Amino acid sequence: MSTPTAILAGFQAKRRSARSRSLKPWYQNGSLVAGMIIVGLLVLMAVLAPVIAPYDPIKQDLTATLQSPNALHWLGTDKFGRDVLSRLIWGAQVNLRIGFLAVLIPFVFGSIMGGLAGYFGGWFDAIVMRVVDVFFAFPFYVMVIALVFILGSGEASIYLAIAAVSWVSYAKIVRGEVLVAKKQDYVIAARLSGMSHARVLGRHIGPNVLSQAIIYGMSDIVMDIMAVVTLGYLGLGIAPPTAEWGSMILDGQEFITTLWQQATIPGLIVVVTSLGVSWLGDGLSDMLSPERRK
Amino acid sequence: MVDAPLLSVTDLALGVKRSSSTNVIVDGVSFDVNKGDRFGIVGESGSGKSMTLRAVAGLLPAGVKVLSGSMLYNGKELVGMARRERRMLMGPEIAMIFQEPMTALNPVMRVGEQIAEGPRRHLGLSRKAAMDLAIAMMARTGIPDPARRALAYPHQLSGGLRQRIMIAMAISCRPKLILCDEPTTALDVTVQHQVLRLLEELCDDFDASLVFVTHDLAVVNQTCQSLAVMYAGRLVETGPVKQVFGDPRHPYTKGLLDSAPDFDQPDRPLVPIPGVPPNLAHRPQGCSFAPRCPFVEEVCLQTPPPLFEVEPGRSSACFLSDEIFKKVIA
Amino acid sequence: MHRLSFIPGRLLQSIPVVFGVTLLVFFMAHLLPGDPALAILGDKATAARIDALRTQMGLDKPLIVQYGLFLGQLVRGQLGTSLTYQVPVSELVLEAAPVTLSLVFFALVLSLLIGIPLSGIAATKPNGFADLAVRGYTLIGQGMPQFWVGIMLILFLSLKLRLFPVGGYGQTAFDHFYFLFVPALTLAIALSPTMIRSLRSSTINVLGSEYVATARSKGSGGTELFRKHVLRNAVIPTVSILGVNLGYLVGGSIVIEKVFALPGLGSLMLNAIFSRDFPTIQGVTLFVALFVVVVGILTDVIYTLLDPRVNFGSKERE
Numbered sequence: 001m002s003t004p005t006a007i008l009a010g011f012q013a014k015r016r017s018a019r020s021r022s023l024k025p026w027y028q029n030g031s032l033v034a035g036m037i038i039v040g041l042l043v044l045m046a047v048l049a050p051v052i053a054p055y056d057p058i059k060q061d062l063t064a065t066l067q068s069p070n071a072l073h074w075l076g077t078d079k080f081g082r083d084v085l086s087r088l089i090w091g092a093q094v095n096l097r098i099g100f101l102a103v104l105i106p107f108v109f110g111s112i113m114g115g116l117a118g119y120f121g122g123w124f125d126a127i128v129m130r131v132v133d134v135f136f137a138f139p140f141y142v143m144v145i146a147l148v149f150i151l152g153s154g155e156a157s158i159y160l161a162i163a164a165v166s167w168v169s170y171a172k173i174v175r176g177e178v179l180v181a182k183k184q185d186y187v188i189a190a191r192l193s194g195m196s197h198a199r200v201l202g203r204h205i206g207p208n209v210l211s212q213a214i215i216y217g218m219s220d221i222v223m224d225i226m227a228v229v230t231l232g233y234l235g236l237g238i239a240p241p242t243a244e245w246g247s248m249i250l251d252g253q254e255f256i257t258t259l260w261q262q263a264t265i266p267g268l269i270v271v272v273t274s275l276g277v278s279w280l281g282d283g284l285s286d287m288l289s290p291e292r293r294k
Numbered sequence: 295m296v297d298a299p300l301l302s303v304t305d306l307a308l309g310v311k312r313s314s315s316t317n318v319i320v321d322g323v324s325f326d327v328n329k330g331d332r333f334g335i336v337g338e339s340g341s342g343k344s345m346t347l348r349a350v351a352g353l354l355p356a357g358v359k360v361l362s363g364s365m366l367y368n369g370k371e372l373v374g375m376a377r378r379e380r381r382m383l384m385g386p387e388i389a390m391i392f393q394e395p396m397t398a399l400n401p402v403m404r405v406g407e408q409i410a411e412g413p414r415r416h417l418g419l420s421r422k423a424a425m426d427l428a429i430a431m432m433a434r435t436g437i438p439d440p441a442r443r444a445l446a447y448p449h450q451l452s453g454g455l456r457q458r459i460m461i462a463m464a465i466s467c468r469p470k471l472i473l474c475d476e477p478t479t480a481l482d483v484t485v486q487h488q489v490l491r492l493l494e495e496l497c498d499d500f501d502a503s504l505v506f507v508t509h510d511l512a513v514v515n516q517t518c519q520s521l522a523v524m525y526a527g528r529l530v531e532t533g534p535v536k537q538v539f540g541d542p543r544h545p546y547t548k549g550l551l552d553s554a555p556d557f558d559q560p561d562r563p564l565v566p567i568p569g570v571p572p573n574l575a576h577r578p579q580g581c582s583f584a585p586r587c588p589f590v591e592e593v594c595l596q597t598p599p600p601l602f603e604v605e606p607g608r609s610s611a612c613f614l615s616d617e618i619f620k621k622v623i624a
Numbered sequence: 625m626h627r628l629s630f631i632p633g634r635l636l637q638s639i640p641v642v643f644g645v646t647l648l649v650f651f652m653a654h655l656l657p658g659d660p661a662l663a664i665l666g667d668k669a670t671a672a673r674i675d676a677l678r679t680q681m682g683l684d685k686p687l688i689v690q691y692g693l694f695l696g697q698l699v700r701g702q703l704g705t706s707l708t709y710q711v712p713v714s715e716l717v718l719e720a721a722p723v724t725l726s727l728v729f730f731a732l733v734l735s736l737l738i739g740i741p742l743s744g745i746a747a748t749k750p751n752g753f754a755d756l757a758v759r760g761y762t763l764i765g766q767g768m769p770q771f772w773v774g775i776m777l778i779l780f781l782s783l784k785l786r787l788f789p790v791g792g793y794g795q796t797a798f799d800h801f802y803f804l805f806v807p808a809l810t811l812a813i814a815l816s817p818t819m820i821r822s823l824r825s826s827t828i829n830v831l832g833s834e835y836v837a838t839a840r841s842k843g844s845g846g847t848e849l850f851r852k853h854v855l856r857n858a859v860i861p862t863v864s865i866l867g868v869n870l871g872y873l874v875g876g877s878i879v880i881e882k883v884f885a886l887p888g889l890g891s892l893m894l895n896a897i898f899s900r901d902f903p904t905i906q907g908v909t910l911f912v913a914l915f916v917v918v919v920g921i922l923t924d925v926i927y928t929l930l931d932p933r934v935n936f937g938s939k940e941r942e
Contacts, residue, residue: 130640130641130644131644133641133644134641134644134645134647134648135648136871136916137641137645137871137913137914137916137917137920138645138648138871138909138912138913138916139871139872139873139874139875139876139912139916140872140875141875141876141878141879142874142875142878142893142908142909142912142913143909145878145893145894145897146652146893146897146905146909147652149897149900149905150652222766222767226769229769230769230770230771230879233769233771233879233882234878234879234882234894235898236897246769249769249771249772249775253775253883256775256778256779256783257783260779263772263775263779264775264776264779267768267769267772267775267776270767270768270769270772271764271767271768272767273767274766274767274768275763275764275767278763278766278767351841352840353837353840353841355832356832377845381840381843381844381845382843383843384840384841384842384843385841385842385843386843389841389842390838390841392834392837392838392841394834397833397834397835398834398835398837398838399835399838400835400838400839400853400856400857401835401857401931401932401933402856402857402860402930402931402932402933403852403853403856411839411842411844411852412842412843415842415843415844416843447932447933449932449933460838463838463842
């Protein structure tokens with residue numbers, strides 16, 4: 001019987017089944033577990049930095065500059081006599097914090113714009129898509145660097161610059177998902193039974209559609225961490241003397257012939273961080289939509 | 295003096311090997327194809343008929359392996375043959391025609407080139423000579439204006455033309471054995487008829503043998519002289535087409551005939567076979583058809599019946615074949 | 625109707641995007657409250673400099689007029705005058721562009737040379753040892769900061785093995801090629817993970833297709849099969865991905881140019897940032913964005929040439 005109630009019951013069942021899409025429990029998901037462990041350890045390192053770092057990361061000691069790794073300084077000291085290991089540990093705070101937080105604004109703003117554009121269509125959609133096209137014409141780093149220039153250096157500018165550039169990807173993804181979801185039976189049923197647009201978007205389309213945005217968000221975190229580190233290398237990021245992995249690599253490059261660790265190790269930490277977050281993202285992707293995993 | 299068969303398949307078993315178990319898709323299939331034969335293999339989807347054909351062609355999909363048995367082509371063993379040797383056979387000796395020509399033709403290559411590819415490789419023809427041959431083959435398969443059509447891409451041609459291209463491609467090196475996997479299923483009925491006639495003509499002209507896999511009984515009736523019926527990966531009946539269709543000796547064959555429309559008897563009610571084919575991973579212990587068979591008895595549930603010869607040149611895999619069918623006097 | 629006849633229409637379509645790009649670049653200066661000239665030059669600049677910039681930017685006129693002037697200059701190929709060097713920005717851009725473009729092109733070629741064989745090996749035996757190794761490579765490759773890869777390559781190739789110079793651009797054309805190799809390799813390593821993932825997945829699809837089975841039924845195999853049937857079909861989806869990534873590549877070259885001290889657009893931009901040379905920043909940004917739009921159109925053209933089914937124009941059927 002196809003009364004509205006029956007249709008509604010049908011789509012509620014569908015929504016429930018859409019939620020429980022993963023094929024195996026989370027603790028058996030290799031990528032997820034590996035990712036959680038790595039990211040967990042790194043976050044722990046960042047949080048416990050004041051406790052576990054042997055030295056103050058910005059304290060200079062000009063009598064002990066440019067030492068190679070030794071018993072006192074496991075990774076040596078840089079040109080200002082600062083302990084490299086401590087800077088590495090403290091650097092996690094800056095890099096992880098900015099990397100994770102920077103996705104929030106683009107995620108929210110981009111998803112809303114994309115969702116509205118896809119759902120309502122018409123001229124609003126046309127305008128949003130044109131704007132998205134324009135933004136896509138600018139390579140990520142060109143824009144971010146130009147914006148950091150304009151907005152001045154500092155953490156807030158980095159958030160703004162990244163937000164201004166990356167929201168478009170979310171918009172595009174969410175819009176695409178909404179366009180598909182719009183046509184599904186359960187949405188038509190919901191509208192037929194008198195639900196307002198807001199309710200349909202919020203309760204029905206939203207949760208199903210956002211999973212793709214979340215999955216993209218994970219790879220975006222990796223990109224943002226990379227961006228912070230790159231800005232640091234270019235001298236445009238967090239101002240010295242704050243410990244940050246990118247600027248550490250810049251400092252290290254000067255002395256690469258003798259003290260190669262100082263340029264290499266921070267980079268390795270970035271690789272490990274990216275691996276961890278990527279695995280976390282892959283694991284999440286498996287849980288949310290295993291059939292779409294490449 | 296009887297020549298040795300062109301193709302001799304003996305006890306062929308195909309399956310997918312998993313770590314815990316083996317999923318047997320085709321079990322103990324044997325048949326011979328002689329020179330000039332037109333041999334049909336009939337069955338539902340999932341009966342294993344296409345898989346059998348692909349095994350002969352050496353084109354089994356990833357994961358499916360030959361578990362046991364032998365396939366002799368002109369006396370040479372195909373099972374376990376080195377890839378190099380196999381590739382030399384495919385084209386000049388054995389050719390295959392696929393079901394869906396839209397997906398079976400390379401979308402980014404002109405059709406003439408695709409036909410010419412085989413002759414260039416196997417007959418050593420130059421580019422121009424191969425293309426001329428391709429155009430000649432296209433003309434032979436009834437494609438109008440072949441020189442112009444040879445420059446087209448597959449998506450620019452209609453379904454019937456595409457199938458003719460496939461046929462032209464298959465015969466381009468004059469193979470002795472043509473394997474057809476439901477070549478007319480995707481076509482309109484009128485086109486089907488033309489394509490079948492074409493295939494028959496070509497087999498006569500080139501003196502080639504045909505193995506024709508289909509689920510359409512009418513097609514087999516028209517084109518083939520002998521056939522084998524497959525069910526759940528096993529052979530259930532073999533014999534000359536006219537005899538098998540006129541006087542079936544296996545309950546499944548009878549069921550197929552009863553459920554198929556017959557233009558000679560338009561008012562005859564169609565009786566479908568109840569139930570569904572078994573899951574190949576969980577076969578019934580005895581005869582695979584037993585759960586759906588109206589004549590089932592105790593003996594059928596114990597062991598899978600082998601192929602018995604019910605008459606010279608005909609066999610049936612049913613313990614009760616004689617009791618059920620010889621009683622019925624036409 | 626010729627299949628490439630979609631190009632004029634496509635160019636027309638790009639015009640709004642180009643407009644948008646110019647608008648965005650124009651407004652970069654006006655993003656901050658207060659006097660843009662002051663904001664750009666900073667409060668340490670001399671009054672004379674500030675005034676010069678104000679005149680150059682026409683800041684005393686209404687916004688619309690400013691934009692109009694900006695566009696007018698643009699159409700004539702004028703991008704303003706560099707504050708640092710006192711030469712037309714267009715000159716600086718034209719001097720630096722070939723370096724960056726050669727780098728990017730070289731990197732594209734190298735990434736294809738790396739990517740096609742790797743994805744081919746991986747796709748032939750999915751989940752085999754080679755496939756896992758290649759996928760491991762893509763996973764790690766995506767996590768390595770580009771500039772760090774460059775530094776590591778310098779460490780090994782230039783310093784330890786002394787095969788390549790540490791940086792710079794060289795004098796002659798051959799020099800350029802030699803000096804660009806390691807930077808291009810760095811960029812290629814950065815680009816290859818995305819490309820390999822896409823190519824691998826589409827190659828797996830193609831290998832499982834019916835027409836490859838048909839080709840095999842004609843006796844095709846090995847590298848011949850790969851070249852004639854597999855690759856020609858598998859690259860098609862990858863082309864659009866590559867097109868999109870080309871923009872990323874140009875952006876990435878900014879960082880690489882710093883690592884290897886190459887006098888390209890990236891270095892131009894970076895130096896302009898540190899000397900607060902706004903017209904140059906604007907000029908480079910604009911050039912790069914327009915380049916990306918052009919690459920987008922070219923990608924569509926190449927796509928059309930590669931895939932005869934694609935037709936932005938009319939439908940043809942017999």
